[in-house]
Amino acid sequence: MGDNESLKRLTEALKKAEVGAEEALRLLRNQATLDMGFARLDSARGVLRFFPEVVLARGKSAAEVVSIVDRLHRETGFAVASRVEAEHAKPLMDEFPRGEYHPRAMVFAVGKPEVERMEDEGSVGLVTAGTSDNRVAEEAGVILELLDVEVGRYYDVGVAGIHRLEKVLPELREAAVLVVCAGMDAALPSVVGGLFAGPLIAIPTSVGYGAAFGGVSALLSMLNSCSPGVCVTNIDNGVGAAAAAVRILRGTGTKR
Amino acid sequence: MGDNESLKRLTEALKKAEVGAEEALRLLRNQATLDMGFARLDSARGVLRFFPEVVLARGKSAAEVVSIVDRLHRETGFAVASRVEAEHAKPLMDEFPRGEYHPRAMVFAVGKPEVERMEDEGSVGLVTAGTSDNRVAEEAGVILELLDVEVGRYYDVGVAGIHRLEKVLPELREAAVLVVCAGMDAALPSVVGGLFAGPLIAIPTSVGYGAAFGGVSALLSMLNSCSPGVCVTNIDNGVGAAAAAVRILRGTGTKR
Amino acid sequence: MGDNESLKRLTEALKKAEVGAEEALRLLRNQATLDMGFARLDSARGVLRFFPEVVLARGKSAAEVVSIVDRLHRETGFAVASRVEAEHAKPLMDEFPRGEYHPRAMVFAVGKPEVERMEDEGSVGLVTAGTSDNRVAEEAGVILELLDVEVGRYYDVGVAGIHRLEKVLPELREAAVLVVCAGMDAALPSVVGGLFAGPLIAIPTSVGYGAAFGGVSALLSMLNSCSPGVCVTNIDNGVGAAAAAVRILRGTGTKR
Amino acid sequence: MGDNESLKRLTEALKKAEVGAEEALRLLRNQATLDMGFARLDSARGVLRFFPEVVLARGKSAAEVVSIVDRLHRETGFAVASRVEAEHAKPLMDEFPRGEYHPRAMVFAVGKPEVERMEDEGSVGLVTAGTSDNRVAEEAGVILELLDVEVGRYYDVGVAGIHRLEKVLPELREAAVLVVCAGMDAALPSVVGGLFAGPLIAIPTSVGYGAAFGGVSALLSMLNSCSPGVCVTNIDNGVGAAAAAVRILRGTGTKR
Amino acid sequence: MGDNESLKRLTEALKKAEVGAEEALRLLRNQATLDMGFARLDSARGVLRFFPEVVLARGKSAAEVVSIVDRLHRETGFAVASRVEAEHAKPLMDEFPRGEYHPRAMVFAVGKPEVERMEDEGSVGLVTAGTSDNRVAEEAGVILELLDVEVGRYYDVGVAGIHRLEKVLPELREAAVLVVCAGMDAALPSVVGGLFAGPLIAIPTSVGYGAAFGGVSALLSMLNSCSPGVCVTNIDNGVGAAAAAVRILRGTGTKR
Amino acid sequence: MGDNESLKRLTEALKKAEVGAEEALRLLRNQATLDMGFARLDSARGVLRFFPEVVLARGKSAAEVVSIVDRLHRETGFAVASRVEAEHAKPLMDEFPRGEYHPRAMVFAVGKPEVERMEDEGSVGLVTAGTSDNRVAEEAGVILELLDVEVGRYYDVGVAGIHRLEKVLPELREAAVLVVCAGMDAALPSVVGGLFAGPLIAIPTSVGYGAAFGGVSALLSMLNSCSPGVCVTNIDNGVGAAAAAVRILRGTGTKR
Amino acid sequence: MGDNESLKRLTEALKKAEVGAEEALRLLRNQATLDMGFARLDSARGVLRFFPEVVLARGKSAAEVVSIVDRLHRETGFAVASRVEAEHAKPLMDEFPRGEYHPRAMVFAVGKPEVERMEDEGSVGLVTAGTSDNRVAEEAGVILELLDVEVGRYYDVGVAGIHRLEKVLPELREAAVLVVCAGMDAALPSVVGGLFAGPLIAIPTSVGYGAAFGGVSALLSMLNSCSPGVCVTNIDNGVGAAAAAVRILRGTGTKR
Amino acid sequence: MGDNESLKRLTEALKKAEVGAEEALRLLRNQATLDMGFARLDSARGVLRFFPEVVLARGKSAAEVVSIVDRLHRETGFAVASRVEAEHAKPLMDEFPRGEYHPRAMVFAVGKPEVERMEDEGSVGLVTAGTSDNRVAEEAGVILELLDVEVGRYYDVGVAGIHRLEKVLPELREAAVLVVCAGMDAALPSVVGGLFAGPLIAIPTSVGYGAAFGGVSALLSMLNSCSPGVCVTNIDNGVGAAAAAVRILRGTGTKR
Secondary structure (H helix, E strand, C coil): CHHHHHHHHHHHHHHCCCCCHHHHHHHHHHHHHHCCCHHHHHHHHCHHHCCCCCEECCCCCHHHHHHHHHHHHHHHCEEEEECCCHHHHHHHHHHCCCCEEECCCCEEEEECCCCCCCCCCCCEEEEECCHHHHHHHHHHHHHHHHCCCCEEEECCCCHHHHHHHHHHHHHHCCCCEEEEEECCCCCHHHHHHHHCCCCEEEEECCCCCHHHHHHHHHHHHHHCCCCCCEEECCCCCHHHHHHHHHHHHHCCCCCC | CHHHHHHHHHHHHHHCCCCCHHHHHHHHHHHHHHHCCHHHHHHHHCHHHCCCCEEECCCCCHHHHHHHHHHHHHHHCEEEEECCCHHHHHHHHHHCCCCEEECCCCEEEEECCCCCCCCCCCCEEEEECCHHHHHHHHHHHHHHHHCCCCEEEECCCCHHHHHHHHHHHHHHCCCCEEEEEECCCCCHHHHHHHHCCCCEEEEECCCCCHHHHHHHHHHHHHHCCCCCCEEECCCCCHHHHHHHHHHHHHCCCCCC | CHHHHHHHHHHHHHHCCCCCHHHHHHHHHHHHHHCCCHHHHHHHHCHHHCCCCEEECCCCCHHHHHHHHHHHHHHHCEEEEECCCHHHHHHHHHHCCCCEEECCCCEEEEECCCCCCCCCCCCEEEEECCHHHHHHHHHHHHHHHHCCCCEEEECCCCHHHHHHHHHHHHHHCCCCEEEEEECCCCCHHHHHHHHCCCCEEEEECCCCCHHHHHHHHHHHHHHCCCCCCEEECCCCCHHHHHHHHHHHHHCCCCCC | CHHHHHHHHHHHHHHCCCCCHHHHHHHHHHHHHHCCCHHHHHHHHCHHHCCCCEEECCCCCHHHHHHHHHHHHHHHCEEEEECCCHHHHHHHHHHCCCCEEECCCCEEEEECCCCCCCCCCCCEEEEECCHHHHHHHHHHHHHHHHCCCCEEEECCCCHHHHHHHHHHHHHHCCCCEEEEEECCCCCHHHHHHHHCCCCEEEEECCCCCHHHHHHHHHHHHHHCCCCCCEEECCCCCHHHHHHHHHHHHHCCCCCC | CHHHHHHHHHHHHHHCCCCCHHHHHHHHHHHHHHCCCHHHHHHHHCHHHCCCCEEECCCCCHHHHHHHHHHHHHHHCEEEEECCCHHHHHHHHHHCCCCEEECCCCEEEEECCCCCCCCCCCCEEEEECCHHHHHHHHHHHHHHHHCCCCEEEECCCCHHHHHHHHHHHHHHCCCCEEEEEECCCCCHHHHHHHHCCCCEEEEECCCCCHHHHHHHHHHHHHHCCCCCCEEECCCCCHHHHHHHHHHHHHCCCCCC | CHHHHHHHHHHHHHHCCCCCHHHHHHHHHHHHHHHCCHHHHHHHHCHHHCCCCEEECCCCCHHHHHHHHHHHHHHHCEEEEECCCHHHHHHHHHHCCCCEEECCCCEEEEECCCCCCCCCCCCEEEEECCHHHHHHHHHHHHHHHHCCCCEEEECCCCHHHHHHHHHHHHHHCCCCEEEEEECCCCCHHHHHHHHCCCCEEEEECCCCCHHHHHHHHHHHHHHCCCCCCEEECCCCCHHHHHHHHHHHHHCCCCCC | CHHHHHHHHHHHHHHCCCCCHHHHHHHHHHHHHHCCCHHHHHHHHCHHHCCCCEEECCCCCHHHHHHHHHHHHHHHCEEEEECCCHHHHHHHHHHCCCCEEECCCCEEEEECCCCCCCCCCCCEEEEECCHHHHHHHHHHHHHHHHCCCCEEEECCCCHHHHHHHHHHHHHHCCCCEEEEEECCCCCHHHHHHHHCCCCEEEEECCCCCHHHHHHHHHHHHHHCCCCCCEEECCCCCHHHHHHHHHHHHHCCCCCC | CHHHHHHHHHHHHHHCCCCCHHHHHHHHHHHHHHHCCHHHHHHHHCHHHCCCCEEECCCCCHHHHHHHHHHHHHHHCEEEEECCCHHHHHHHHHHCCCCEEECCCCEEEEECCCCCCCCCCCCEEEEECCHHHHHHHHHHHHHHHHCCCCEEEECCCCHHHHHHHHHHHHHHCCCCEEEEEECCCCCHHHHHHHHCCCCEEEEECCCCCHHHHHHHHHHHHHHCCCCCCEEECCCCCHHHHHHHHHHHHHCCCCCC
C-alpha cells in the first residue's frame, strides 16, 4: 500500500525528471531492500495467513505472558497461549475478563482471530490412546475450534483393547484429517494408519515412565510406523499438530 | 463379493427356514469373524486404497527381492521397490524386462498401479537443501509420478545461500504440498515453513558427518522447527513422505 | 447377551421375510461391525481375563485418581492403583473406607477381583538386590496377593555379598516364577538365572545415581544377561512383572 | 561320584577314629569348599537342565566355531550354534556331516540333546510383524524344535493390515506361550498382548532404518507396551526367547 | 618481582661464593620450579589478560557466592557472577551496595575490571531467534559491556519470519563479531552465516520442549551448520561466547 | 552491474515517459524481486566473499566429484574438495593434470581462488594432541594455505606429556588464531586456552575407540572446556575450522 | 561357631557310629550347603575386610536412614552414611549425639570401625579441578580419615590455570594414591596422569551445565584419558574412590 | 645431566663474576624455561617411568606402524604396538625379525624395556567372563609380561555358571591386583569385587550384540557395580588396565 504509493511517487518524479537517474537508482535500490523485500510479501502468503502465533506460557512468568498476550491482542485483535498453568491463568483472567481459559487443554485465548474457512472444509478427528494423552489432544482441539475448524474427539481407544477402536472407526473415517496422540509404545497410529486413508498426524506424548524417556519411546515408534505416510510432530506438540491440520485443510494450493 | 454371496445365501436360507435361529446365529457369528471382519472392509478404505505396498530392497538378497516383486506384480498388476542397489537392479531388469529402474531414486517398478486421481488435484513440490539430499527426494518423486501425482523439483536451495530459495519461491507456492529434504542442520524446512502456508512434510536425510549422527541432528532440528505445523518422517524416508503427500492429496474425507 | 438377542430377532425377521435379503445383508454387516466384532470376544479371552486394569496414580491429581478408582470399582467390584503417593492415599482412604493402602508398595485397592486360580498353581518368588529395590518388588507382590497368588519374598540378596543369595537359594527354587528386582549393575538376575531353571522376570529399578541413568544401566545389563532366557520389563515396572507372572501361572494354553 | 567316594571314605575314617574331630572338621570344610560347593549342585538344577549352551558364531572365525562345537558335541552329545554365516556353515558341514544347517534360522546343530518333556506340555507360537523379522523367529523356532518343543508359525501379521492378525488369532490362542518378533514401531506385541492372556515374550528386531536405530525403537516400544505383562529380550535375541519359553514350559516349580 | 629479587640475591651470593655450586644448583632448581615456572609467566599472557574469572552462582549457596565474589573483588578490584538467581541477588546487593544486578542477564558485578581496548576495536552484534533466547544473549551482552566492548542487540529475528532478519541485516553487517543465540531448530546461525562474512559464534539455548532435549537439538543443528565457519559454545553459555568474542577482538596476535 | 544497467535503462525510460507509472511499478517490483533481492547483494558480502565452497568428496562417486569440481573450476577458476580418497584422487588428477592432491590432508585443489588478504594479517597456528589428529589439522592447513593464509604447525603436543606443549608455547603465542585438534579426552584445548589469550577454535576428532564414540567424547569435552571462550566445530571438521579462522582474520567489520 | 559345634557333634556321632555313612553323607552335604558355604568364608577375606558398608542417605527418609545406621552401629560398632542432607543430619545427630556430621562432605559417622593399617602405608592425595568438585573429594576424604588413612588435599588446581597444579606437584608426588575429581572437560586427570607414576583414580563430577550432561562429559573424558592407566569411578562417587584407594593401600596380596 | 652441567658452569661463572647479575638472571630464567622446566623433570617421575608408550596400530597403515615402531625402538631400545591386525603383523615381522607377534593378544613387541621391579612385587590376576573376552585380557597380559610382571590367567568364569568362579577363587585371592574383563551384563566384577579385598580393575568389552551397544552396557554396569571400589577403564582397553596395574604394583609412593 504505502509501498505502492511511494513507488508511484518516485516513478512520477522520475518522469518529471525531478531526480537524476543515479539518484533514482539509489532510491530504488533502497526502496527494494527496505520496503519491497520479499519478506513482507511472504508474510501475506505464509504460515501466518491461516494460523496465529501461539504464545508458549511455560517457562515464562505470569507477567511476561500477560504482556505478550496484551501486545498480540492489541495488534491483531486476538491472542492465544498454550501450556498455561494455574499460576498464569489467574492473572490472565484478571487482565482479560473476556478471555477464556480451557484448563484441560491449558489454553487461554482472548478475542477472535480472522479465519478463512474453505468451502466444503472437512473436520479433524482427535484420537488418543489413553486418558493421559487427552491434555495434548485438547491443546490441539481447543486451538482448532478457535479457528472454526470442526473437531471430533475419539479418546481412550488404545490398542491394548482394540475393540474400543473398532467402535469409533466408522466415524473416524469421516474426518478429513486425523491427529493421533499416544505415549509409551505409541502403537495406535500404526493401527489407525492401516485403517484410514487420509492424512494422519501423530503426536508422541510424554506419558509413561522409565524407558518411555519422556516421550522418546513414543516418538521413535511413530517415526518408524509400519503404516506408510504417518507424519510426526514434536513430543506433546498439540499446537504443532493443529497447525499441520490447518495447513492441510486450508493451505493446499488448489483450494487457496 | 464372495462374502456378499454367502451372506445372501444365508439370509435366503433363513427366510426359507432351512436353518434354525440358533444355527443361523452360530453361522452368522462365524461369518462375521471369519469373512466379514472389519479388517477386510478396512483394507478397502485403508491406506492401501491410495498407496501401494513398497518393497524395501535394502537388506534383502536379489533373489528375495525378485520373488516378492514377482508375487506383488502377479497379484496386483504392479510392484515397486525402493533402495534398489545395482546388485538388485540387474536381476530385476533381467526378470522384468518391461520394468523401469530409476538409478538416482534407487526405485524399480513394473506394471501400472490402479490410481484414483482427485478432481483439481494439486501438485507436490520436492525441495532439497543440497544435491546430496536429492536421492531421497527422488525416491519420493518417482513413486509419486508412478501414482500419477504431478511433481515439481526445486533442488539445492539450502539456506546458506538464501537467494537460491528466493528464486524458486513463487513457483513453490503453487504446490498443494511441499516435501522438504535436508540433512545436517536441516534449517530449510523452518525457513520454507514461514513462507508457505500449505502442508509441509520434512524428511531428515542422513547427509553429513560427525555430529550429524546419521540424520539425528536433522531429525531433531525438524521436530523442533520454529515454523508451526512442519510434519516429520523417518530419516531418508522418501517412501513415507510420498505416502503422506498422497494421503493429503487424495485421502481427505471431504474429497473421497 | 443383547447381541445374541438382536441377532435372534434379526434371524426371526428374516425367516418371517419381514426384511428383504439386501436389507438383511446391510443389517448383518452392521451388526458384525458394531456388535459382533472379534474385539469383544477377545476381551473375554484377553489379558483382562486374569489381570485387572491398574490405575497409574503418578501424574494424576488426587481427584482424578479417586474418580477413576470409583468408576472401576462400581463397574467391576474392584479397583487397584499403583504409585499412590501420600497425597493420593488420604483422599482415597476418605472416599473408600474399606479400601487398603500399602504404603511400602504405594498400592491402593478396594473390593475384590474375580480370580480364577489354577489347580496346583505355583508361587512367585520376589527377589531384590538391595533394600532400595523393595518398593518395586512390593508393588508386584501386593498386586499378586490381591489376585490370590502365593508370594515368597527374598530381599536384599545382591551379589556383592553372595552368601546372602546362597542362603535363600533352596527356597527360591521352589517357586514357579521368580521376579528379580535390581538397580545399578543389575548383576543379580544373571547369577540367579544360572541357578534357577524356571521363568525369571527381571525388573530394572531406578536405584543408583550418576551413570545409573535412572535405571538405564540396570535395564541394559538385564537385556544382556549372560544367563539365557531372562525376560525384562520396563524400569520400576512392578505391575508389569506381576502381569507377566500371572500370564505364566494362569494363562498358558494347556492349563486354561 | 568321586565326591561321594571321598566323603564315604572320610566318614568311614571318622567312625574308625582314624582322624580326630578337629582334623575332620578341617577336611570337611575343605571338602565343602572344593568339591561339594553348591555350584555343582546348582548346575544340576540350573538353567542348563532344560536349555543347552548355544554357541554364538558371529564374531568368531570358522575354525573357532568348529572347535567349540566339536568340544561341546564330544562332551554332551549335542552342540548348537546361532548366527552361523555361510562362511561358518561350509566348514561345519564338512566337519560334522551328520549335522544340520538351517540357513533361514542361521542355526547349525549336531547330535541330539537330552530333553525332559513335561506332561501335557503346550506349544510355542512364533509371531512376526513382517517377513524381515522371520530370521529371528526361526532362530527361536529351530532351537525349540531341537528341544522337542511343539512350534506354530504365524508370520507377517503386522498391525498395518490388522486383518492378517485376525485370521490367525484363534490358532494363536491355543499356544501356551507366544514369541512375538517385530522391528520398527513394534506395535504388534501390544495388540497381541491385549488379545492373548498367556505369557508373551517380545523380541525387538533390528529391522528398519534411520530412527529405528538398529532395533532400539522396537526395544523401547516393547518395554513400554500398553498391554501389561509383555516381557522383552535383547534385540534379535531368538536364542534368549527360546530359553525363556523353555523356562516357562518346563521349568515352573509345580511341574518339575 | 620478588622472584627477580631472590634471583638477584642468589646470583650475588654465588658471585661472593657464599654458597657452593652444588648448593646453588639445588637452590636454583627449586627456584625454577617454585617461582620461575612458565605458568606464572603464562598467566600474564593467558586468557585472564583480557577476560576475568566469572563466578557461576547456580548450584552454589548465597553465602558461597558472596564469599567468592568478596575474595575476587578484594584481590582484583572487580568481581562478576553469572546465573545469579533472585536468592543470590538480594544478599549480594546487601553486601556490595555499589554492585549492580542485571536481572534479565542474571549477572551481578561489582568494581571495575582492568581493560585493554584495542585501537579501532569493532563491536559485537548479539542476535536472538526468539525472545526466550534473550536471557542468554544478555548474559553475554552485560559481561561484554562491563569490559567496555561495544554491543549491538538484534533480538527476535528468527527464520520463521525471515523479513525480521532482513530488516536488521545492514546493521548486523557492521559488527566485527556476531553472537547468535537460538534454541529448538537453531536455523538462525545457518542463515546469518550465509549473509555475514565475519566471525560468528553460535550459542545453543535450552529453549524448547520435548525433542529439544534441553538444548541438544539446537547444539547439534549448530555443529552441523551448512554455513561454513560457524563456531559453537556450550548450551546457554553466554559467558563463553563473550570470552570468545573478546579473544577475537583483543587477543589476535597482530594486534597485541 | 547488469542490474545497474537495467535499472538505469528503466529510470531513463520513466523519465522519457516511455512507460506508464503503473507499468513501471510492476517492472520495478519484479526487478526488486528477481534481480535486486537482498540475497544477491548478500552473496557479495556473505561468507563466500572470503571462503570458497568446498566439495565434500566422501559419499560421492569419483564421477560425481569430478563433475562438480569441473563446474566450480569453470565458473570461478578454482575448485577444492575435501575427504578425497585414493579412489577419487586418481580420476581427479587424470582430469585436472594441473591440480594438486594433498594425500595427508585428503584435499584436492585446482586453480587459484581470488583472495583478499588483510594488511598485517596474522597467522593460524595448527595444534594437535597426537599424530592421529594430524589429518584433520592438515585439512584445515592445506585449505588455509590455498587461501594465502600463513600457517604454523605444532603437532603431537598432547597433555599426557606436557613438556612437549611447553616447548612450542612461545611460538604458539605469536599466532593470531589457534586451531586445536584433539580426540579422546580432548584436554589439550583447555590447557592451551589457559595459556593463550587469542581466538581458539577446537576441532574434536574421531580418534580413539570404545567410549570415544567416534568423537563424541572429545566434542563434549571441548564444549565444556574449563578455559573460557573455546569455540567448537563439528567432529573432524577441518574445513569448518579453516572457515572460522578466515572469518576472524579477514571478516571482522573494522578491517573490511 | 555354631557351625563348628554342629560339625564336631557330627564327627563325634560318626566316630561313635551313631549314624551310618550314607546318612552322614547326606547330613554333611546339607551342612556344607547351608552352613559352610564358601560365601561366609568369603566375607572374611572380601571387600568388607577393609572397607565398611556405607549407607546412601539420598532417596531415603530420615527415619529409614536413622534405622539403618542404628542397626549397623549396634551390629558392628560403627556406621557411616553418605549424601546426608540437612534433613537427615538433624535427626541423626539427635539420635546419635556422639556421631559426627561433616556438612561439606555430607557424611555422617558414629562409632569407630575396625581398621587394619599396613606397615609403611602411604597417603592418599585428593585433587580437585575446581571448588565445586570439593564436596565429592571430601566425601572420599572424610571416609578415608575415618579408616585412619592419611589424606592430603590439593583443591582447585584445574588446568585452565596450570600454574596452580605446578605449585602442588612435588607434594602430590609423595602420595601413594591420587584421587582426582573433575567435572566439565575433566582434563585434569590426563595432565596429572602424565606427571605422576602411581595409581590414579578419577572421579567425574556432575559439575557443569548444558552439554556437561550431569557428569557424562567428564566421565567420557576420563575413560578416554590420553594418560595410560587412569581408572574411573561412577559420577560423583566419592565413596567408591575411597574404597578403591583402600583396596590399593591395604588389599594387595603381597601385603596382606 | 647436561642440565646439571650447564647449571654448574653457570654458577661457576657467576662466582667468578664472569657474568653480571642481570645477565645471570636472564640466563637463569631461560635456563629454567627451556631446560629445567618441570616437564622434563616430570617425565623422569611420570607415567613413562614404569610404563612404555604403546602404539595403537588400528586405524594406521602398516607403513605408519612400522615407521613409528622403528623410531621408538631406535630411541629407547623397545617398542610395543597393540591392536595389530594380520595386515600389520606381516610387515612388522619382516622389518623386525627379532620381534614377537602375539596373535591372540594382537600385540607386537621388539626389544626389551627398562624395568624396575619392586621387591616382593605381587602378581596380576586376569579374569574373563567368557572366551570372547580373552583377547582383551591377553592384550593386558602380554604387555604386563613384557614388563616382567607376574601374571595369572583365570578365563571363562562368568556368573551364569558360578561354580566356575568358585574353583579359581582361592588362587585369585593370591593376586595383588585383579583385572576383570566382561561384556554384556558385566556382572562378574561385582561378584568378584565382593569376594576379593584387593584392587580390582574392570575392563568392559565390546562383546555382545543388540542392546550391548558395543560395550556400553558392560561399561555402565561396571561403573554402577554394587561392590565398592571397582575401577573402570575404557571399553576393550587392555593397555590401560595393564598401565593401571603397573601404577599400583610399582608406582605407589611408599615403595618408590
